[in-house]
Amino acid sequence: MTTAPSNQPLRVGVIGLGVGLAHLKAYAKMPDVQIMGLAGIEDDRRVQLGEDYNIPYLHRDYAELLAHDDIDAVSIAVPNALHAPISLAALNAGKHVLCEKPLARTGPEAEQIVQAAVQAKRVLQTVFNHRRRGDVEVLKRYVDQGSLGRIYHTKASWMRRRGIPSLGSWFTNKELAGGGPLIDLGVHMLDMALYLLGEPTALAVSAATYAELGPRGRGADNAGKQQVGSNYEVEDLATAFIRLADGGTLLLEASWATHGSAADDYGVTLYGTEGGGEIKVKNYSWEDTLRIYTDVADVPAEIRPEVRKVDGHLAVVRDFVQTIQSGNWSAHIGTEGLQRARIIDACYQSAQQGREVLLSGTASS
Ligand SMILES: NC(=O)c1ccc[n+]([C@@H]2O[C@H](COP(=O)([O-])OP(=O)(O)OC[C@H]3O[C@@H](n4cnc5c(N)ncnc54)[C@H](O)[C@@H]3O)[C@@H](O)[C@H]2O)c1
Structure with a gap:
């Protein structure tokens, strides 16, 4: 999927108030980005961060944040089990998604998110900040x-x-x-x-x-x-x-x-x-x-x-923003996050079964 490059400010939201702060800090350093929304369940911290970063939409419930039409992209920085449901909801709402690692708990869960990105024709990237060292x-x-x-x-x-x-x-x-x-x-x-x-x-x-x-x-x-x-x-x-x-x-x-x-x-x-x-x-x-x-x-x-x-999160967030603004989205459908999830999934299966597991999912003899 390719669209015309955009010079409009990118309007973003952040979901999660732990390492989500690293995302906020990175977006705040980028002149062509407007931080529009923040969601997270710690009320005091959300309000404080909202004030610190001058964020208009503050919600406990991430679904309310995703309902805003004037948010183009979201960072997802919540417990791993929520990566799939929130990514799916965000992509289905037409948002680009930058999801913290791991993309999902299992290979099939990650596959679902990638499928949703393809269908929604939106950018999906996973945060692998340490490779940016x-x-x-x-x-x-x-x-x-x-x-x-x-x-x-x-x-x-x-x-x-x-x-x-x-x-x-x-x-x-x-x-x-x-x-x-x-x-x-x-x-x-x-x-x-x-x-x-x-x-x-x-x-x-x-x-x-x-x-x-x-x-x-x-x-x-x-x-x-x-x-x-x-x-x-x-x-x-x-x-x-x-x-x-x-x-x-x-x-x-x-x-x-x-x-x-x-x-x-x-x-x-x-x-x-x-x-x-x-x-x-x-x-x-x-x-x-x-x-x-x-x-x-x-x-x-x-x-x-x-x-x-190098500030790894800054590098990842900058890439995400630049990818969206370039309009050249087709290669950014979460493939690397999916491959990592499949391998980790196979590792857990192998450990449980006590034998080698093929990546096709079949145990070897
Ligand atoms: N890339 C990195 O270096 C790095 C570092 C730390 C964590 N992580 C990843 O980031 C994710 C979050 O980890 P963390 O350390 O910030 O955890 P954390 O426990 O510090 O924070 C989790 C956040 O999720 C939010 N949350 C939980 N349920 C929610 C809901 N229903 N709606 C909205 N927000 C909700 C909470 O408000 C909380 O702020 C994990 O997937 C973790 O693997 C990545």
Whole structure:
């Protein structure tokens, strides 16, 4: 779908008052955007943010926000179970949608949202802000130049020492979150790896999940997430071995709580025939995180490229706005969010069944 480029201000709404604030901040920095509406269930916070950002429409109920004809696009930053119903309602109301990760709890749920975007002829994008990092930007260029040769194995992980996002919150509730650290943190690292690798197709996964600390009330931070009085129903560690169609393999690990050295550390390692690349991020640092491994005059060498600091949410939101304003929408139907959701879904199935699962959905023998 292509329409004429627009130079009218884009009128946006934000649904969700947690990380939704990062969306508000980003939209507020863009001169060609008008923030028209905000929805969220914490009354005081909604009113305060409404004042801070001078927002005309403030609603507890997201449906009331979506009923405004003078809102063109919405950011959706609510518990994972609401991504599908709110995205579907928004797309059916003719809004463009920027949905927080994960696009949905399962592959079929994500598929429904993508279908709705296609039918509505509207932009659908998922927030993958960590791939916008300066180190990822440099490594991606290096990979695309062919400097690592053929990348045959990749490791991607996000591990925390004590980072369950609030015991009793929606994050630890299976129905509301869809899963634990794999769907929460692992989806970012899966995205980073697949993006760096040039979007290879995933063929099969073999995964295991564990819930060793959370159910015993251990490993939580005090992130102040929306409380729903939930028991601990999701994993606290997941590991997955993913076979890719290009013959490569990807090892993905995610944990909210571990007895290990990581405090809140994530990264990706690419092993190529001509070189290697490694991003190691400790506690969200951005400097000195990238290494390139190569041979110089037949001896091993390590390169430390300079990288810039990037505000990931700002970069994602700017892309969303520019995509809508360009009028060139057809490629933006949530495909990457859907692919990530299918792989994560297959990981949970594999963990439950205790065997490899093919991405077609059939378990291998
Ligand atoms: N990209 C990132 O770096 C990043 C970071 C944090 C969270 N997230 C994602 O953002 C989403 C929200 O996470 P969070 O950390 O902000 O959670 P949170 O608990 O801090 O906030 C959830 C928000 O959802 C709103 N909400 C709940 N039910 C609602 C309803 N029926 N109508 C309108 N609003 C409703 C609440 O008002 C609340 O403000 C999740 O999908 C999470 O995975 C992404």
